[in-house]
Amino acid sequence: MLSFSISGSYTDLYEITMSETYFMEGRKDDTACFDYFFRKVPNKGGYVVFAGLQDVLNILTDLHFTDDDLSFLRELKFNSSFIEYLKRFQFRGNVYSCMEGEIIFPNCPILRVEGNIIEAQLVETLLLNILNFESLIATKASRMRYVAGNRLLSDFGLRRAQGMGGILAARGAIIGGFESTSNVYAAQLYRLPAAGTMAHSFIESYDSELEAFRAFAKARPDDCIFLVDTYDTLKSGVPNAITVAKEMESNGHRAGGIRLDSGDLAYLSKVARNELDEAGLHYMKIVASNQLDEYVIKSLTEQGAQIDIFGVGTRLVTGQPDAALDGVYKLSMASGKPRLKLSETLEKITLPGIKHTYRVITSDGLFFGADVVTLTEEQQKTDIMYHPFEAGKSLVIGNFQQEPLLQKVMEKGKIISQSYSLKDIAGYAKRRLLLLPTEYKRFENPHLYKVGVSKKLLALRDQLKDDYKK
Numbered sequence: 001m002l003s004f005s006i007s008g009s010y011t012d013l014y015e016i017t018m019s020e021t022y023f024m025e026g027r028k029d030d031t032a033c034f035d036y037f038f039r040k041v042p043n044k045g046g047y048v049v050f051a052g053l054q055d056v057l058n059i060l061t062d063l064h065f066t067d068d069d070l071s072f073l074r075e076l077k078f079n080s081s082f083i084e085y086l087k088r089f090q091f092r093g094n095v096y097s098c099m100e101g102e103i104i105f106p107n108c109p110i111l112r113v114e115g116n117i118i119e120a121q122l123v124e125t126l127l128l129n130i131l132n133f134e135s136l137i138a139t140k141a142s143r144m145r146y147v148a149g150n151r152l153l154s155d156f157g158l159r160r161a162q163g164m165g166g167i168l169a170a171r172g173a174i175i176g177g178f179e180s181t182s183n184v185y186a187a188q189l190y191r192l193p194a195a196g197t198m199a200h201s202f203i204e205s206y207d208s209e210l211e212a213f214r215a216f217a218k219a220r221p222d223d224c225i226f227l228v229d230t231y232d233t234l235k236s237g238v239p240n241a242i243t244v245a246k247e248m249e250s251n252g253h254r255a256g257g258i259r260l261d262s263g264d265l266a267y268l269s270k271v272a273r274n275e276l277d278e279a280g281l282h283y284m285k286i287v288a289s290n291q292l293d294e295y296v297i298k299s300l301t302e303q304g305a306q307i308d309i310f311g312v313g314t315r316l317v318t319g320q321p322d323a324a325l326d327g328v329y330k331l332s333m334a335s336g337k338p339r340l341k342l343s344e345t346l347e348k349i350t351l352p353g354i355k356h357t358y359r360v361i362t363s364d365g366l367f368f369g370a371d372v373v374t375l376t377e378e379q380q381k382t383d384i385m386y387h388p389f390e391a392g393k394s395l396v397i398g399n400f401q402q403e404p405l406l407q408k409v410m411e412k413g414k415i416i417s418q419s420y421s422l423k424d425i426a427g428y429a430k431r432r433l434l435l436l437p438t439e440y441k442r443f444e445n446p447h448l449y450k451v452g453v454s455k456k457l458l459a460l461r462d463q464l465k466d467d468y469k470k
């Protein structure tokens with residue numbers, strides 16, 4: 001039987017081999033600190049919606065190696081004393097994070113894990129796997145939400161998703177602004193609104209479209225949306241849907257609507273709306289699907305399409321055209337000392353030390369367009385932020401309000417943050433996105449959001465860089 005559950009072995013092998021070495025070297029109680037951040041906004045966009053935090057925290061609270069995991073590690077010839085240690089392994093570290101649903105930007109630490117070096121290392125892959133994917137999909141969904149106005153958005157993607165990713169995608173889509181999902185597993189797991197219509201096969205299985213619609217209406221009189229393009233949308237699908245909807249009215253029921261799944265969706269939706277209205281069926285909604293994305297949705301709304309609900313599959317759950325968010329997890333402290341990674345590529349040199357992130361806010365309460373990263377030991381507000389990679393570039397931010405973004409959400413392996421419903425998280429993402437000026441949200445060449453560092457942090461990084469080079 002194929003079944004998945006997340007336990008200690010949901011990781012890359014090197015996390016375990018490195019941990020074994022720490023253990024064998026007597027370093028298991030050394031402390032370490034890692035930062036999670038990403039480098040490039042997908043889809044040439046201007047922002048990312050942070051999603052997946054609650055999933056990660058829930059998994060961390062119960063993370064352990066099962067008997068099966070341990071016997072597999074024995075097969076892989078891990079040291080028996082290390083396996084004994086893993087038998088009792090629990091994540092007992094601290095996590096600091098932005099709120100789930102926060103609008104986030106490249107090269108800015110969004111989440112920090114502190115713990116013993118083994119636990120902080122072992123959770124890397126798991127954390128990246130969930131945060132990168134859910135944030136990618138939440139971001140894609142939020143782009144569609146941005147152009148869909150007050151029309152509803154439903155996730156139809158499970159069949160086209162990268163395997164089980166469809167489950168996390170459904171959650172990410174809701175955080176980004178979708179209203180519902182066709183994915184029953186995700187709806188059950190996360191308590192999401194489930195929604196759906198019918199497939200062409202259902203209609204084909206009857207001798208006539210009319211017969212198929214009647215059967216469905218009988219079985220689901222309060223919840224039926226007729227798919228109208230199996231044979232001919234305007235000559236057959238819409239007239240048959242109207243006939244059955246009128247029959248339903250005479251039985252005291254109301255049809256939910258129709259779904260268009262091919263052809264010119266703007267044109268067909270306008271003609272269909274007219275015909276439904278002329279038949280007195282103003283309440284019937286028009287659903288549209290067929291390879292939709294933010295660009296098609298934007299174009300359809302600009303054409304005045306009479307669409308109430310967009311059903312989006314492939315291009316939502318695969319993140320198309322960018323299939324991954326490049327989030328990374330980098331060591332910033334170990335055994336009490338700040339650490340950094342050098343690189344030929346300037347942008348890949350990491351930021352050492354334990355850090356805070358602040359968002360610069362205008363007097364109107366909007367996002368000014370800059371985040372600043374400082375060392376936690378700094379007591380004072382940052383007056384000037386410096387470009388992390390381009391010497392000489394700086395920005396005066398001292399006269400603005402600076403809002404701290406990271407909060408402690410897990411202490412010694414226990415969740416201490418409030419548990420938010422998905423509705424709350426989606427609401428937070430929506431409110432935060434409203435504070436981001438429109439120039440960062442446009443699809444073509446969005447404004448570049450600035451992420452800078454304090455003078456002290458820059459000095460620490462430069463000093464460590466020089467030390468290593470020596």
Ligand SMILES: Nc1ncnc2c1ncn2[C@@H]1O[C@H](COP(=O)(O)OP(=O)(O)OP(=O)(O)O)[C@@H](O)[C@H]1O
Nearest residue numbers: 261262263264265266267289290291292296299300
């Ligand atoms: N009015 C419109 N403006 C912009 N894009 C549209 C409009 N109507 C449909 N589209 C989009 O154009 C694409 C049309 O795809 P395609 O050429 O495969 O046509 P189709 O209607 O699916 O044909 P088929 O009958 O083979 O299914 C889809 O991505 C669809 O969402």
Ligand SMILES: O=P(O)(O)OC[C@H]1O[C@H](OP(=O)(O)OP(=O)(O)O)[C@H](O)[C@@H]1O
Nearest residue numbers: 156199200261289290291292312313314
């Ligand atoms: O186009 P997407 O954004 O990926 O949206 C999901 C698509 O999946 C379904 O088609 P499919 O051919 O799988 O089944 P059907 O017979 O129900 O149309 C549905 O009709 C949509 O067209």
Ligand SMILES: O=C(O)c1cccnc1
Nearest residue numbers: 156157182195196197198
């Ligand atoms: O409910 C639907 O109409 C649906 C669900 C998944 C994929 N395509 C369509």
